[in-house]
Amino acid sequence: MSIDFKSTKGIFQQIADNLCHQILEGKLSPGERVPSVRDLAVEFEVNRNTLLRTYAILQDAGVIDNKRGIGFFVSEDALDRILKTERETFFKNELPEFIQKIKVLKLTNNDLTDLLTAIQENENK
Numbered sequence: 001m002s003i004d005f006k007s008t009k010g011i012f013q014q015i016a017d018n019l020c021h022q023i024l025e026g027k028l029s030p031g032e033r034v035p036s037v038r039d040l041a042v043e044f045e046v047n048r049n050t051l052l053r054t055y056a057i058l059q060d061a062g063v064i065d066n067k068r069g070i071g072f073f074v075s076e077d078a079l080d081r082i083l084k085t086e087r088e089t090f091f092k093n094e095l096p097e098f099i100q101k102i103k104v105l106k107l108t109n110n111d112l113t114d115l116l117t118a119i120q121e122n123e124n125k
Contacts, residue, residue: 011046012054019054020063020082023074030076034064061085 009017022028035043037051044051055072058064063078075081102112 011044012050012057015040015044015046015051015054016057019058020086023063023078023082024086028074030074030078032074033070034072034074036071 019028019034028034034055037048037055040054041048041051055064055066059066059072062075062081064072065075066072
């Protein structure tokens, strides 16, 4: 992942989102050690303090746990916490825009059913 330095979203939040998506995709599992602050700072070419802020946010959200002297680990309920937050964000920010687009395009139930069927078929391949 690369950092979008022109984004309105802070660098620390972009990195937090990236780690959360890795958890959602199963690339990081509960109990698994997350990359060290130093390693990620080098990878993303950012200051270590930026990563410390990222990890503090994730720790406050219950997504990662700090085991002193060992490092940071994905919390056991990280997936549930991330899913809850992502769903809330979707329903609050993205779904209303999506519904408005459906109305403007005059999409029918059949259009949406066909779309969902195609998505499911593609995932099952």
